[in-house]
Amino acid sequence: xxxxxxxxxxxxxxxxxxxxxxxxxxxxxxxxxxxxxxxxxxxxxxxxxxxxxxxxxxxxxxxxxxxxxxxxxxxxxxxxxxxxxxxxxxxxxxxxxxxxxxxxxxxxxxxxxxxxxxxxxxxxxxxxxxxxxxxxxxxxxxxxxxxxxxxxxxxxxxxxxxxxxxxxxxxxxxxxxxxxxxxxxxxxxxxxxxxxxxxxxxxxxxxxxxxxxxxxxxxxxxxxxxxxxxxxxxxxxxxxxxxxxxxxxxxxxxxxxxxxxxxxxxxxxxxxxxxxxxxxxxxxx
Amino acid sequence: xxxxxxxxxxxxxxxxxxxxxxxxxxxxxxxxxxxxxxxxxxxxxxxxxxxxxxxxxxxxxxxxxxxxxxxxxxxxxxxxxxxxxxxxxxxxxxxxxxxxxxxxxxxxxxxxxxxxxxxxxxxxxxxxxxxxxxxxxxxxxxxxxxxxxxxxxxxxxxxxxxxxxxxxxxxxxxxxxxxxxxxxxxxxxxxxxxxxxxxxxxxxxxxxxxxxxxxxxxxxxxxxxxxxxxxxxxxxxxxxxxxxxxxxxxxxxxxxxxxxxxxxxxxxxxxxxxxxxxxxxxxxx
Numbered sequence: 001x002x003x004x005x006x007x008x009x010x011x012x013x014x015x016x017x018x019x020x021x022x023x024x025x026x027x028x029x030x031x032x033x034x035x036x037x038x039x040x041x042x043x044x045x046x047x048x049x050x051x052x053x054x055x056x057x058x059x060x061x062x063x064x065x066x067x068x069x070x071x072x073x074x075x076x077x078x079x080x081x082x083x084x085x086x087x088x089x090x091x092x093x094x095x096x097x098x099x100x101x102x103x104x105x106x107x108x109x110x111x112x113x114x115x116x117x118x119x120x121x122x123x124x125x126x127x128x129x130x131x132x133x134x135x136x137x138x139x140x141x142x143x144x145x146x147x148x149x150x151x152x153x154x155x156x157x158x159x160x161x162x163x164x165x166x167x168x169x170x171x172x173x174x175x176x177x178x179x180x181x182x183x184x185x186x187x188x189x190x191x192x193x194x195x196x197x198x199x200x201x202x203x204x205x206x207x208x209x210x211x212x213x214x215x216x217x218x219x220x221x222x223x224x225x226x227x228x229x230x231x232x233x234x235x236x237x238x239x240x241x242x243x244x245x246x247x248x249x250x251x252x253x254x255x256x257x258x259x260x261x262x263x264x265x266x267x268x269x270x271x272x273x274x275x276x277x278x279x280x281x282x283x284x285x
Numbered sequence: 286x287x288x289x290x291x292x293x294x295x296x297x298x299x300x301x302x303x304x305x306x307x308x309x310x311x312x313x314x315x316x317x318x319x320x321x322x323x324x325x326x327x328x329x330x331x332x333x334x335x336x337x338x339x340x341x342x343x344x345x346x347x348x349x350x351x352x353x354x355x356x357x358x359x360x361x362x363x364x365x366x367x368x369x370x371x372x373x374x375x376x377x378x379x380x381x382x383x384x385x386x387x388x389x390x391x392x393x394x395x396x397x398x399x400x401x402x403x404x405x406x407x408x409x410x411x412x413x414x415x416x417x418x419x420x421x422x423x424x425x426x427x428x429x430x431x432x433x434x435x436x437x438x439x440x441x442x443x444x445x446x447x448x449x450x451x452x453x454x455x456x457x458x459x460x461x462x463x464x465x466x467x468x469x470x471x472x473x474x475x476x477x478x479x480x481x482x483x484x485x486x487x488x489x490x491x492x493x494x495x496x497x498x499x500x501x502x503x504x505x506x507x508x509x510x511x512x513x514x515x516x517x518x519x520x521x522x523x524x525x526x527x528x529x530x531x532x533x534x535x536x537x538x539x540x541x542x543x544x545x546x547x548x549x550x551x552x553x554x555x556x557x558x559x560x561x562x563x564x565x566x567x568x569x570x
Contacts, residue, residue, distance in 0.1 A: 003303050004289045010305070016329035018288050018305040020295070044301035061482070064561070197346065197512060225510040225518040227482060232517035233510040263561040271556030276349070276548045 009040055009048075011055050013198060013230035019055070021045055027122060032114035034166045039122045045228065047122055049090060051115070051161060055228040057090045057126060064263045065192075065234070066092035066126075068224040071257075071264040072238055072272065073155050073190045074100055080154035083107070084182070086142035087170065088159030089115030091127030097157070098132040099257055109138045109145045111166050143169040149182035156182060156189040163194075163202055171206055176213040180241060188240040193221060196279045198231030204282050207237055214239040221279070222272035224263070294325055294333075296340050298483060298515035304340070306330055312407055317399035319451045324407045330513065332407055334375060336400070336446060340513040342375045342411060349548045350477075350519070351377035351411075353509040356542075356549040357523055357557065358440050358475045359385055365439035368392070369467070371427035372455065373444030374400030376412030382442070383417040384542055394423045394430045396451050428454040434467035441467060441474040448479075448487055456491055461498040465526060473525040478506060481564045483516030489567050492522055499524040506564070507557035509548070 003010070003020050010020040021042045028039040038050040046059025070093050074080055081104040085093045089110035097106045108130070110116055116137060119127040129135060138145060146156075156179050161167035169175055170191075179189045193206040203221075210219035219239040226234045258265060275283075288295070288305050295305040306327045313324035323335040331344025355378050359365055366389040370378045374395035382391045393415070395401055401422060404412040414420060423430060431441075441464050446452035454460055455476075464474045478491040488506075495504035504524040511519040543550060560568075 003295050003297060003305070008303070010288050010303075012288060014329065016307045016327065018293070018295075018303075020288070020303040020305065022301045042301065044299065063563075197510075223510075225482075225508075227517040232512040262563045262566075265559075265562050265565070267559035268561055271559035274550075274552035274556035276553055277550050278348075278547045280550070281547075 009038075009050065011050070011053060011230070017198075017230065019228060019230070021048065023048075028118060030114065030118075032112050034112045037114060037118055039118060048228075049119065049123065052165060054162060056161070057092065057119070057123060058228045059123070059126070061227050062090075062092055062126065064224050065226050065229075066096050067261055067264040068222070068236060068272065069093050069157055069159055069190055069192060070096035071261070072222060072236070072269055073157065073188045075266070075269060076238065076240070077154050077186065077188050080187075081105070082153050083155045083157070084109065084146070084149075084153045085157045085159055086146065087111075087161065087167070088157065089113075090119040090123060091116065091130040093157050093159045094132075094135055095126060095129030098129040098134060099260070103134060106132070106135045107138055108135060109140055109142045111139070111141050113139045141169075143175045143178070146175070146178045146182050151181075151184045153182050154184060154187045156187070158189065158191040160192055171202070171209075173209050173213060176210055180213055180239070183241070186240075186242045188238060191237050191239070193235045193237045195229065195231030195233055196221075196223075196235055196282065197233045200282060203235055207235075207283060210237050210239050214241055217244050220244070220273055221275065221283070223275070223279075224272060294323075294335065296335070296338060296515070302483075302515065304513060304515065306333065308333075313403060315399065315403075317397050319397045322399060322403055324403060333513075334404065334408065337450060339447060341446070342377065342404070342408060343513045344408070344411070346512050347375075347377055347411065349509050350511050350514075351381050352546055352549040353507075353521060353557065354378050354442055354444055354475055354477060355381035356546070357507060357521070357554055358442065358473045360551070360554060361523065361525075362439050362471065362473050365472075366390070367438050368440045368442070369394065369431070369434075369438045370442045370444055371431065372396075372446065372452070373442065374398075375404040375408060376401065376415040378442050378444045379417075379420055380411060380414030383414040383419060384545070388419060391417070391420045392423055393420060394425055394427045396424070396426050398424045426454075428460045428463070431460070431463045431467050436466075436469045438467050439469060439472045441472070443474065443476040445477055456487070456494075458494050458498060461495055465498055465524070468526070471525075471527045473523060476522045476524070478520045478522045480514065480516030480518055481506075481508075481520055481567065482518045485567055488520055492520075492568060495522050495524050499526055502529050505529070505558055506560065506568070508560070508564075509557060
């Protein structure tokens, strides 16, 4: 058994570690205006979406990422009606958002329309929410698009790629401030903030930047395990100007959700905010 | 950048996924009576111990495994005096155990003395607890060794390899029963029970077997993220005949511990028992 054959794909992280899968077929490869897009069929992970050589979606574990990006914020705010997703062209976040009957509109702002097209075709289950009549797709740069909104959204979900290429501006303070200003009072935003284990500096900088923007104790990182992402221990940061998001009483989940979700539940919600000692230390430093 | 050079090591899991690292040097390789032992120096993970091709210890993330194997049980039982570690020849579990001043004796029962020797030499920090005068090393088969003890230990820690080769008997019910009988009343045991994400069947069988042995609600799985292990989302199961281990009030950690640990803290303790929906469903089925 060797992974040196051409039937293996590897994401090499930092030139020093790699996560790889055997594939039965490469279903798609194309270069969009922004990035290289690949789709593989695999025995272990189902279908896999790779952007610029990095894992974005796998049918095996992306439910963890999408559920944890969406439900902690939705459950904390409660009765969210107007939601914006920035990035997230795979549709996975939107699919979780439209599970809430109270949502009246969900805007997906994705810079690369080819990602949306590819996911509609190859990940129909992940992207199914895109067909919901409450969803509008806007093909724009999220960092520019957000600037026109003041006090508008109940929930903003920043489903960015890594802070290189098109995702870079989504890790900068002018963008954090624009997101904060786009929220109505009582609203909340979530940012994916990378792995505290493998991307320590990016994680610390992002959390401190959000803390500076939203105010001390108003930006709280939480964790989940995403095996296909480098470092596996992944972070999101829940931000709200109006309250401390880690200590907000969450609303009861709609009954159909508590049985239909695969990762999130109310105990997971609170436990995700418990930070390991090494994460506490790096944020205190 | 390619991982196809000879300077990369890969653990291939199930023939379909792999986690790999670049190494600067192979420090050691030898075949013991039980397994093939390799030690690598790596830029990303520090030194790495590989047994029969599988990750056992990395300097970068094994603190998570060792702290979570040891501290939830030690904190739950409180004032443990007599501790047995089965497997765990790397010494990492023992090193955590001897951090408690109340511990009077810690026995390490490891079937393969070569693992202990190699870890003393190449992982002096991980294995430092082996030098504590309260520690006794016994070179025996843990499944046989445990049978002579009745009502003896406050805490038994089963630090097994995967359920193949020498580790196989440590996933069988006669062994679970022997561990239960070796505990004093009020004592607790922890078993590493593999990944619920990548080793679903082994995980479910182990938890159900422990539940059957210790009694319903007396065997509680808990989770931590170990990036170098297949599936990354790793499980342990805390068992006690005397109480429900997930709802036991934990004792206060000795003050030197709460600052010196790198993963475990009291909030992590309780949050680790929160199970994702998919894990709940597989255990309910």
